[in-house]
Amino acid sequence: MAITPTFSERPRVLVVGGGYVGLYTAFNLQKKIANSGGIVTLVDPLPYMTYQPFLPEVAGGNIEARHAVVSHRKHLKQTELIQGSVTSIDHENRTAVVAPADGGANIELPYHDVVIAAGAVTRTFPIKGLAEAGIGLKTIEEAVALRNQVLDLIEQASTETDPEARKRALTFVVVGGGFAGIETIAELEDMARAAVKLNKRVDQSELRFVLVEAMGRIMPEVTEKQAVWVVEHLRSRGVEVLLNTSLDNAEGKGIKLINLPDKTVAQEFEADTLIWCAGVMANPMVRATGFPIEPRGRVSVNTNLQVTGEFGVIPNAWAAGDVAAVPDVTGGLPDGTCVPNAQHALRQAKRLAKNLWASRFNKPLKGYKHKNLGAVAGFGPWKGVAKIMGIQLKGPLAWLAHRGYHGLAMPTVERKFRVIMDWFVAVFAGRDLAQLENLDNPRGAFVAAATPAPKPAAKPAPAEDAKADPEKSEEKNGAKETAAAK
Known part of the structure; x- marks a missing residue:
C-alpha cells in the first residue's frame, strides 16, 4: 500500500532556503509560531546550512568538513523540514509548489507568510572549457x-x-x-x-x-x-x-x-x-517567485526586509541575505545595497524574524541598519590580514582576529565547540593530510569483490593428428610406407 506523506495544516510561515537567513529565521521563529498555533516550514535541497567562510580551511585540512555545516534536523526541532526546491510561488493565492529532492511528486503548500532566503550561487562567464x-x-x-x-x-x-x-x-x-x-x-x-x-x-x-x-x-x-x-x-x-x-x-x-x-x-x-x-550572484530561482526583481537579479525589499513592488509593500512577503537587494543606510555597494556576505545575512535574519513576528500584532517594524565592522582573512596558521573598526592588522594578530570572529559567528554552540576543537588539535598535530579516495564510486571495491570471477575458457578438444602436428603425421605416414615395403 502506498504511503502518502502528510504535512501540517496549521498556518504556515514558509522559509525558502536553509542557509544563513533561512536557518536563523526559522530558529528565531519556530517556537513563537508553534505556540501561536502555526508552524514554520523550511524548504531546501540540502539537509544542512554551510558556513561558507570556513570552506577554504576545510579544503586546506584545518577543519573537518561536517563541522562546517549545521544540521537542520538537529537544530530546528520545531520546524517542518522538506528537502526539496520551491519551483513556483503564487503569492496572490498564498501557495507554493515544492519539488522533492528524491524526485517524487510535487507538493503544493499553502502559507500565510513567505520568506525568500535562497542565497547565492557561483557566478560564471561563458569561457570555453x-x-x-x-x-x-x-x-x-x-x-x-x-x-x-x-x-x-x-x-x-x-x-x-x-x-x-x-x-x-x-x-x-x-x-x-x-x-x-x-x-x-x-x-x-x-x-x-x-x-x-x-x-x-x-x-x-x-x-x-x-x-x-x-x-x-x-x-x-x-x-x-x-x-x-x-x-x-x-x-x-x-x-x-x-x-x-x-x-x-x-x-x-x-x-x-x-x-x-x-x-x-x-x-x-x-x-x-x-x-x-x-564572485556570486542571486539564486536564479527567485525568478519563479513572481516577486519584483531588480537589475542585479535580487528580490526588491525595503529596510524592514519586506518585499516591495511598483505599488509599495507586498503583504506577508519577506526576503533577506544574498538573494535580496537590502538597502544599506550606512553605505555599501555603489547602488546603495548591502554587500552579499555572512556578516549582513546573519544580522538580517534576526531582524527579519523580529519584524515578521511584530507584523502579526500590527506593531511598528524596525529597519535594518548595520555598519560593517571590518573584514578578516586567514592565510594559513599565524598568517592573515584584517581591518577592524579602522584598525589595520596583519600576520599573527590578524589570524587570531580571523579565528576569533568566525569562531563566534559559527551558528550554534555545538558547532562552535567542534570547530574550536579542530583548531586546537591542528595546533599540535598540524593539518590533516589524508585524502579520501573513490568518494564518487564508494561501491567500487564491494562490486569488484562480489562479482564472480569469469570462468576460464574450456580447453580445445584434441585435433586429428595430421592437423595437430604435421611433423608427427609425416613420421607415422613414413612408418606405414616402410612396413608396406617390407
Whole structure:
C-alpha cells in the first residue's frame, strides 16, 4: 500500500532556503509560531546550512568538513523540514509548489507568510572549457573534493615519468582575488607544501600556484596598502599573482590568460586544477517567485526586509541575505545595497524574524541598519590580514582576529565547540593530510569483490593428428610406407 506523506495544516510561515537567513529565521521563529498555533516550514535541497567562510580551511585540512555545516534536523526541532526546491510561488493565492529532492511528486503548500532566503550561487562567464575543467568553492562538497584532488595529484606526480604530465599535475590555478580566492590559494599552498615535505619524490620547487585577478588590485574590503601587502606576502610564498589578467580559455586542461584591457595573450600553460572564485550572484530561482526583481537579479525589499513592488509593500512577503537587494543606510555597494556576505545575512535574519513576528500584532517594524565592522582573512596558521573598526592588522594578530570572529559567528554552540576543537588539535598535530579516495564510486571495491570471477575458457578438444602436428603425421605416414615395403 502506498504511503502518502502528510504535512501540517496549521498556518504556515514558509522559509525558502536553509542557509544563513533561512536557518536563523526559522530558529528565531519556530517556537513563537508553534505556540501561536502555526508552524514554520523550511524548504531546501540540502539537509544542512554551510558556513561558507570556513570552506577554504576545510579544503586546506584545518577543519573537518561536517563541522562546517549545521544540521537542520538537529537544530530546528520545531520546524517542518522538506528537502526539496520551491519551483513556483503564487503569492496572490498564498501557495507554493515544492519539488522533492528524491524526485517524487510535487507538493503544493499553502502559507500565510513567505520568506525568500535562497542565497547565492557561483557566478560564471561563458569561457570555453570552464564547465569541464573548473571547480568552485561554494559548497562543502566542492571543498572536500578540492582537498582530495590536490593531495591526490601530488601523489600521482610523485610517480609520473612524463615531465609535462608531472608539471600539469603540480600546477594549481585560482581565478578571483576576493576573500574567497585569496584564502583558498593560501590555504591550499600551505597544505600542498606540507604534503610535499612527506614525499621525497616531489620537490617544493615543482609546485606552482597562480592567482588570476581581472582588477588592478585584490580584496577591495581592505585598504589599498593592505592589499599591496597581501600580494607581496603571497609572492614571497611563491604564488604568482597576476593582476589585470583574465581567463580566456580552459579547454583540454590548457589555461590561456589574457591581459586587460588590451586582451593580448599573457600566458599559456596546462593545469589539472582550476578553481573558480570570481564572485556570486542571486539564486536564479527567485525568478519563479513572481516577486519584483531588480537589475542585479535580487528580490526588491525595503529596510524592514519586506518585499516591495511598483505599488509599495507586498503583504506577508519577506526576503533577506544574498538573494535580496537590502538597502544599506550606512553605505555599501555603489547602488546603495548591502554587500552579499555572512556578516549582513546573519544580522538580517534576526531582524527579519523580529519584524515578521511584530507584523502579526500590527506593531511598528524596525529597519535594518548595520555598519560593517571590518573584514578578516586567514592565510594559513599565524598568517592573515584584517581591518577592524579602522584598525589595520596583519600576520599573527590578524589570524587570531580571523579565528576569533568566525569562531563566534559559527551558528550554534555545538558547532562552535567542534570547530574550536579542530583548531586546537591542528595546533599540535598540524593539518590533516589524508585524502579520501573513490568518494564518487564508494561501491567500487564491494562490486569488484562480489562479482564472480569469469570462468576460464574450456580447453580445445584434441585435433586429428595430421592437423595437430604435421611433423608427427609425416613420421607415422613414413612408418606405414616402410612396413608396406617390407
